[in-house]
Amino acid sequence: MPAESDEAERITDELFAAMERIGQVHPFAQGMGTAASQIGIGRAAPVVQPPGDAPAIILLNPRITDRSDDVDEQYEGCLSFFDVRGLVPRPLKITVETTALIGEIVTTVYERGLARCIHHEIDHLDGLLYTARMRTGVDPIPVEEYRQTGRAWAYE
Template sequence: MDWQAKHDRDAFKELWLLFDNDQGRFPLYPGDAVWIEYAYTVSDTKWGRWFQRTVRLPTEHLEVTLAFPAALDPVVWGTETSMTAEASPLPSAPARSEENAMRLFTWSTTRPALHARYRLEWRFRARPATGRESQGVQVSAVRPSEQMRNLGVVQQGAPLLTEAARRFDLPSEREAAERAVDALFASMERIARVHTFAKGMGIAAPQIGIGRAAAVVQPAEQGAGTIVLLNPRVTDIFDDTDEQYEGCLSFFDVRGMVPRPLRITVETTTIGGVTLTTVYERGLARLIAHEIDHLDGLLYLSRMRPGVEPIPVEEYRQTGRTWAYEQ
């Protein structure tokens, strides 16, 4: 069975197992079943903090085992997510065992739902100091843009950010659209664990290396569901505008004052190929417009008034606050 590195970056690696090899293809047909077992090893400089498995085919049994040096005193926990539900704790805790100076954590589930994502995370309570730390070298704080790069966000200067994303032909490209949305949800989850977004947040497919017309937006309101945008386009812009500071994950060291309409009408396509029209207002309109710009190959810098420059994030004084609007 061959495999393919779909994403291969320092901070994020995604491997696909393929139903083929150099002798030909061997697809699964209705009624067929197969048991797949695979393993891989990473070095102590590359093992990261999480492992995620997405269910893309009907599955009877899924089992994951993580093995770490026991001397690091690892602890492991996990969450379950889907395209329609927020992250929740795994229904059962990973089982722990010791074997040859290794600590093993095994978790399994029966008949997982299609497109469910199971994420196992860990930390080391006795991790030794790095070589630089042991030598007394001061390790400087990571810049916001570098932090986002480490989380797999494509940074300013990459050609993909200046190109119009390719639209999906739905429903015929349903599977490709689902994969893109799945990757966006996973990226949003990673980013939300290291940064709080009081104004809400969004991320577009080109920002994670996928040149397709998909984006997801998480509104600022507590409990509001995540908005999925497939093939979005603005069909109407209302006259009233305002200017607010925006940030962008692809150059997160600065904030820019950007004029935006207070109300927009947006047309999107569902996975099933149905066209929907929605009106967004104020902060949510700003978030949605920002992500649609990404899909059109635009950064908010092109929306700023002539002569206005972004400010360093250190000078920004609205972190942790929502955008302000007149009542």
Template sequence: MVQVRPSQQMRDLGVVQYGAPILAAPARPFALPDEREAADTVVGQLLDAMERIRRAHDFSGKGLGLAAPQIGIGRAAAVVQPPTADPIVLLNPRITAAAEEIDEKFEGCLSFFDVRALVPRPLRITVESVTPEGSTETAVYERGEARLITHEIDHLNGLLLLNRMRPGVRPIPVDEYRKTGEATGRAWSYE
């Protein structure tokens, strides 16, 4: 039996892989409500892609996020599916406040799914985003949701988790990660 590498599996599911220029470029914001139809289309494409990805891989423990650049669309839209909540749609999101308190957990990225990396993230963030109708909404996210959302907003700003790792820290192969006790599918733990 031929085993497909995780990154190849994601590529086959339509996820743009590390090294593609679109992942290093800031995404273009939507002019809402004028571009509502375009925003709705992109969000629909993100949800469809997430469904394909969920059928191939279990994200029930930590949740799943996907930003438009990861499916080849350079627009400022992302969807985050926390493990125990409804999907969070983010249009033109920006972090307006972040707690000084951070933690460092292993993260994966669909755009280079062969590795996992220890990434420091704030435990609480405030995010401003725009609704399809053009109004501004502000929400506060904590712990795992804050980590997922910060990761996706980074994608919209042309940043990857590699840009957030502490100096000297390197990603590790998935097989090595599975030996850390934080194996895929387990929720992040917070004290």
């Protein structure tokens, strides 16, 4: 960056297009995201769409630089395992450094559900799926069983 800004914009356009296609097939009440590596692009670029009308978050070369000791455990879904959900512990707050299109390093603190979504997508860049974060002995459950738990995210 900024020499690669045109390429970064092309990649983010592809990510948004992929999310649009996915969103037509399945609505994600807690927000959704996708990482470039999930759609065959070898770049460190995820996009996260928070729930509601909040603007999408584009993360170029993201790096988690700090995380809270406070952790909670919530069910997560993933495009890699469309039909199951897993109970995943994650920090309630993370600090993320990204690169802006003009080359500037930007540091942002994310909390609660947004921290969870962003951490999930950054994990993809490191080759991790949420199953790698689940506690030993805890397995993913079918979506139908998850719906019976009544455990939708309840962040305030």
